[in-house]
């Protein structure tokens with residue numbers, strides 16, 4: 001919850017910051033480079049006499065302007081006079097790319113059209129040499145001066161003089177306007193061939209721009225939003241990873257708990273199948289096993305059963321008490337269990353009566369087992385030095401079913417009891 005509040009706070013904060021920066025950039029963040037009569041930059045003149053012409057240029061500072069006086073002669077095909085202002089000594093010019101506009105106030109007196117050219121010469125070692133300033137790229141713009149009117153020239157309107165490109169054999173890669181390293185600015189008469197006196201007054205020239213360009217600011221804001229988005233994404237992945245780990249650990253705890261519950265359930269189920277006193281099976285604990293053994297039994301490999309009942313057990317209880325009676329029952333069960341095979345079943349059927357189920361055992365074999373048990377019981381030592389005997393009824397669980405076999409075994413037991421006890425009887429077919 002608090003992370004969500006933190007995130008929405010961050011998004012709102014960044015949104016407000018972005019808007020504030022854009023507004024500030026639009027109305028503020030201004031920078032300028034002003035050149036007027038007070039400039040300390042080195043100023044020079046040149047004219048077409050260098051090219052064989054006869055025009056004479058002179059510059060002076062008046063109270064309000066830099067003044068170019070030009071005695072234009074028609075001797076040269078393209079007569080001109082110009083003022084050069086050294087912005088910075090080559091090869092280190094100034095970078096004008098962060099400016100986007102030039103404001104200026106000029107006035108022009110003289111015959112013909114009052115055209116003026118502004119050159120921004122760019123130095124680049126790829127095509128420029130220090131000695132020859134004509135090798136510096138000729139970025140130019142031409143305009144007509146209206147006296148006393150402020151002019152505004154966007155820098156993107158400049159182009160490179162085509163005659164200069166041809167004259168200097170400039171490779172195609174360098175054809176475009178380049179204002180990244182400008183040492184020299186030139187104000188020149190522009191294509192006006194009328195002979196006579198021409199006067200250009202430069203009141204000021206101001207390069208205007210923004211300390212941060214709109215494109216750069218937008219890029220910066222985009223980067224900020226991208227960083228935020230990536231941060232949020234990484235945080236979400238981290239949170240998901242943490243939750244996944246938590247779920248995994250909870251799942252493994254559940255697996256452990258489930259396994260121990262299963263164990264406990266199995267223990268309780270097993271316990272429920274046992275007689276609590278003697279720890280042999282009880283009746284309900286044998287049901288499924290007997291059903292299975294009956295299904296597996298065949299005529300040649302039958303399932304036999306022996307019912308055995310302690311003789312005169314009541315007398316033991318009466319003589320020695322129930323505690324001794326219990327001890328006798330426990331030892332009796334142990335004796336039965338230790339004298340049958342693994343895979344046979346010993347069940348306390350109730351009171352002092354036990355039933356043995358013997359898979360894959362024929363009646364004569366069951367009879368022999370019962371006889372062995374009878375002898376063992378008779379010969380064993382019993383608690384309180386009492387003597388003990390038991391009677392046995394043997395039967396086979398045949399196709400007639402369990403109840404019939406149980407009935408037959410019970411009758412055999414009854415016969416054994418009737419015949420004097422401590423005997424084994426086989427059920428009548």
Ligand SMILES: Nc1nc2c(ncn2[C@@H]2O[C@H](COP(=O)(O)OP(=O)(O)OP(=O)(O)O)[C@@H](O)[C@H]2O)c(=O)[nH]1
Nearest residue numbers: 309310311312313314315317322323325326351352
């Ligand atoms: N100590 C003890 N006695 C039990 C338990 N279950 C049954 N008895 C006793 O076992 C005795 C069984 O007596 P009877 O059914 O008369 O049989 P008997 O005395 O063995 O006589 P016969 O079977 O005819 O030889 C009763 O006194 C029951 O109280 C038990 O868990 N512990």
